[in-house]
Amino acid sequence: MIGGRGVVLTSEEAIHENKDTFTHWTPNVYRYGTYADENRSYTKGHSENNLRQINTFFIDFDIHTAKETISASDILTTAIDLGFMPTMIIKSDKGYQAYFVLETPVYVTSKSEFKSVKAAKIISQNIREYFGKSLPVDLTCNHFGTARIPRTDNVEFFDPNYRYSFKEWQDWSFKQTDNKGFTRSSLTFLSGTKGKKQVDEPWFNLLLHETKFLGEKGLVGRNSVMFTLSLAYFSSGYSIETCEYNMFEFNNRLDQPLEEKEVIKIVRSAYSENYQGANREYITILCKAWVSSDLTSKDLFVRQGWFKFKKKRSERQRVHLSEWKEDLMAYISEKSDVYKPYLATTKKEIREALGIPERTLDKLLKVLKANQEIFFKIKSGRNGGIQLASVKSLLLSIIKVKKEEKESYIKALTNSFDLEHTFIQET
Incomplete structure (x- = not known):
């Protein structure tokens, strides 16, 4: 959106004074804003070369059919897998908007040929594509244009602690781009394989x-x-x-x-x-x-080349650890939920349920714990067993708990899993 009906605000105070008055705004700051008509009704200046600083990445989730229906919890669940939580989720007429606010703003200068804008667009596009794999994301809307403004009647989720540095986002984005097997410019050439036009x-x-x-x-x-x-x-x-x-x-x-x-x-x-x-x-x-x-x-698209197809799992003598991981995470998910995010069982029950060898299970538990994908605590003795939870489930359960109950709830989880000095205490 380059121009639209509205007013130009030049301070944070003006935003607070007009609380719950507006429906949209530009969360990223422009050098100037002005009016396109004599009546001062239509604003202009929302162009990329007029950006002063980038504060926020945002995603527009548009629900067009019943099949695409999602909730704020679905967005949070996907964000946990991503490793970056949204600062805010806003309810809109057609769905939701998720805000990812930067720890500190990135300033835009023409001297650097707007390199920060180009880098930010790549990050923004990668974030949208990540969420778009499982949720109805609008991949075509302006990266730094207008968005829903937070109001008392539309904020579904807000946690100011969830802010990350631009470098953290860049490091993640580089990995995403590398995984695609191609490099980006403003738009990128990716046909099937080399030699195919x-x-x-x-x-x-x-x-x-x-x-x-x-x-x-x-x-x-x-x-x-x-x-x-x-x-x-x-x-x-x-x-x-x-x-x-x-x-x-x-x-x-x-x-x-x-x-x-x-x-x-x-x-x-x-x-x-x-x-x-x-x-x-x-x-x-x-x-x-x-x-x-x-x-x-x-x-x-056309893809060329030779592919080595993996045998069916039932036909192989050895099963990859990644496949056992999928089985175990599915088992944890099935036996727990947001309101009881862990299960108390025994290793024997897990081995029998999954058909996993004892040494493989021990190795898998250590790997997943080291990668901060699960927490577990083993109690020895006659009435012993294992308490097991996925980090994803624990974080979701914490998000669901009311603010006044959160501290005691986290303390209980910390004691249950010996979680002193882990990132879950910072949530």
Whole structure:
């Protein structure tokens, strides 16, 4: 959003004075804000090159169908797996917004060619993609634009202690990017494997031969599709003249074509060398929006090369520790819940339930405890056994407890599992 109806506020005091008055705001600070009309009703200035500092990453969870229905607890559960908890969760008309507030702001300067903005966008996109694997995340909204403003009637969760440094986010983001097997620029080239051109992939023809793209404001549509197709021509080694010719042909087939000068502008932007090629996640969004929502990666992208397929578990003599981990974590989850986040049992019962060898179970427990994925305490003797809990379940249970009961609840858990000097006491 570059402009919209509203007012320009220049201090924190002004925000507090207008408590519960506004519905939206810009949580990240701009150098200036001004008005686009004489009546001072419409604001402008919300552009990336006008950012002064970045305080917050936020995610928009949009619920469109009953199948996509989620709760704030679902967001918190995913955040625990992520390793970074949201500072705040706000209820919106269509779902939720999660705020991840930085420990200290990152300042933006033109001297550094807005490098901090570029780095922050990569982090923001990686956060959205992480949550988007299991929750209905809007992957297309502006990273630093308008968001829901916290009000007394919409805050579902808030803990000011959950703030992390920009470096912590960067370190995590680097790992996420490395795991994808490619590097990012503003948009990134990722087709199947080396040697495969983007114009030869299925998605390219699916978009190229679709005609019913719309071009409404705020919609990922006609312009985005043309830009993505142009990036594919660029990354595949075609000349800008060839791309322009084909984009004019494409534009002529559209139900709502663009003006010729707009087509030229889009193609030249794609060939500006600011981009390496069309982004895979963005391609998927476009194809699902305009071709078919049932399309999968296998339908859109080509992967080449040889693959070594793992034997079925029942056919192997040895089972990997990671598979035993999945079994044990599922067992803990099944036998406990948010209100009783641990189970009291015996190692023998666990071995019999999972079919896991004794030495393997001992090794697994040590590894998971060292990785801070579980807590356990063993009591020897006739009436002994093992108390076992996943860190995820414990944290969720603490989040659920009322503020006035939290201290005594954490103390009880600390005593149960000998958790002195562990991060759970800082929660």
